[in-house]
Amino acid sequence: MVTSSVAPDDPAAHRGISRRTQSDIYRAGISGTRPAVPVAPAALEEAARKTLSAEAFAYIAGGAGAEHTVTANRAAFDRWQVWPRPLRDVSERDLGVEFLGTRRTSPLILAPLGVMELAHPDADRAVARAAASLGVPYTLSNQASLPMEHVAAAAPSGSRLFQLYWSSSDDLNRSLLARAAASGCEAIVVTLDTHLLGWRTRDLDLAYLPFTRGLGIAQYTSDPVFRELVRQRAAAPKSDASAVKVTPTAVAAALSIARKGAALTEGGRLRDNLRSPLPRAAVETFLDVFSTPALTWDDLAKAREWTTLPIILKGIVHPDDAQRALDAGVDGIWISNHGGRQIDRSVPTLDVLPTIAERMAGRVPIVFDSGVRGGADVAIALALGATVVALGRPYAYGLGIAGEQGVREVVRNVLAELDITLGLAGLTAVAQLDRDALRAV
Structure with missing residues (x-):
């Protein structure tokens, strides 16, 4: 856990986080104490696999089909390298960014992940507390294990967004958005790419869908x-037709x-x-009522009637859809292929990020996810045009291994590696990350 006299919402909260994190870990190591969760992404995933039930790990880690999209999302990062630039004064580094009209202490947010009770009994409460302790916004899932009001009460000072899966019931959609506003959420994230449930082979092999168990x-x-x-x-x-x-x-x-x-x-x-x-x-x-395959662009106008909060569209991959979202007057777009969980052989998100960023031209913020595993990945996505970057599976692995502390350490480690990457690239602020910081392979 990071020990610092700086509050998470202070603009300087994450300055020097890499030095503090490494110092904390190595000092604790003198007494024989190791981190609660593995630092290396692959080791983190393997530890979660050993800790979680087969059904839980399959649901969290799995992708669609043969999981080519999951692999492609990661491979897309391999096509970019960061230029090391020494002999520059990088003693002071600022991870802060502007997002939704607020100065944030870092460019990291937590993506919405459902059914976190599969990972840990504290579920969304633990995630919210960990995120708040580090000043990182948390996107509450529509498929949460706890009501949004309970999560807000667990971390009242935390920054929150709410993800909506567009239900076939407009009355239900309206009610959920009203509750999100009352719970202190700063924006609504409408997820577009799950109007049909993806062909998730790991879950199908286990004949397991948590929602059918009331989770x-x-x-x-x-x-x-x-x-x-x-x-x-x-x-x-x-009817007897539904008998089990x-x-x-x-x-x-x-x-x-x-x-x-x-x-x-x-x-x-x-x-x-x-x-x-x-x-x-x-x-x-x-x-x-979970979703509706009949959802169209015209339906999205209803969201403006249901809420005054900023609206971000999540699940944008095609540049033309990004342009249409901009034309529709949304407040932000979220480039995502659902972490490879919806379409096998989908276009990897990092490959389209530069084109979409060029079209948006800074007019709306761009949230990016899918394939992000560490701080260097965050740096690459920011350099290619993302405003903020969302972390998904890794924090769920941390939750499964060590609860709230596990989430905190995973997020802290990503921020620390981002800080180190920034400094070793000769940069002192996230805003300086651009294509000049990268080399295409």
Whole structure:
């Protein structure tokens, strides 16, 4: 953990973070204490694989199809190298950037990751606290394990965005956005690329989707609109077509759903939840309303009616879609292929970042993700035109290995490596990162 007298929201919070981080680690090593999580990205992932259940690791680490996109996202970074530039005074370095009208202490944000209870019982609370301790904005997932209000209460001083999966129920969308504003979120991130669930082979091999076990639907079961939809479904005539064969696995799934049913049965006992039709109706309702393949550009105008918060569109990869988003008046675009989880053999995001950045010409901020594993990756993305860079899987691995401390160390390590990369490239501010800092391979 970084020890510093500088508050996370102070503009100087991350100045010298690389020196402090290395000093903390090596000093602790004198007493035989090692970091809570591996520092190297590959070792971090392997440690998470050994720690998490097979289902949890598959869900977090897996990609679509044969996972060519996951590989391509990483390979895209291999096509760029950072120029070392010595003999420059880099004793003072500033990681700060402007994003959504606010000066941030670093260009890093945490991407929305759902079902974090698969990694750790504290789930989104732990992530929010870790992010807040380092002054890094956290994008709350629509598929969170805890209601957004609980996460906000766990880290009241943290900076938050809210990710919306556009539901087939406009009333539900409106309600979620109102709650996000009331929870202190600074912007709405509308995820566009999951109107159909990707062909995720690891999950299919295990026949495991956490939502069918009542996991990752807390934003829904805590929502008054969704609860009414559930009540209506539970009261409707039943069909035997949805009957499930009774097996030990089915019983375990029923128990999981029942435990999550407390929000729907006013905290009823587990025995009562097992008898109640509401928990299972909640899962079925979620599967019905989660997304809509009929979503079009015209529908996005509704979001302006539902919220006054800035709107960022996530899942932009094609330059023409970025231009259309700009023409539609959105407040930011998020270049992402969902970490390779939606389309196998998708275009890697880093390959299109320079073209999209050129088209946007600084008119709206650009958030970038997919394939980011360390601070040098962040530096490359910033040099190619990103305003801020979102970190995903690595912090989930940290959460699974060591909870809140694991998340904090992962994020700290990325910031520290970014700081070192900046200095060794002869630069003193993130704003100085551009194509001149890179060599194309």
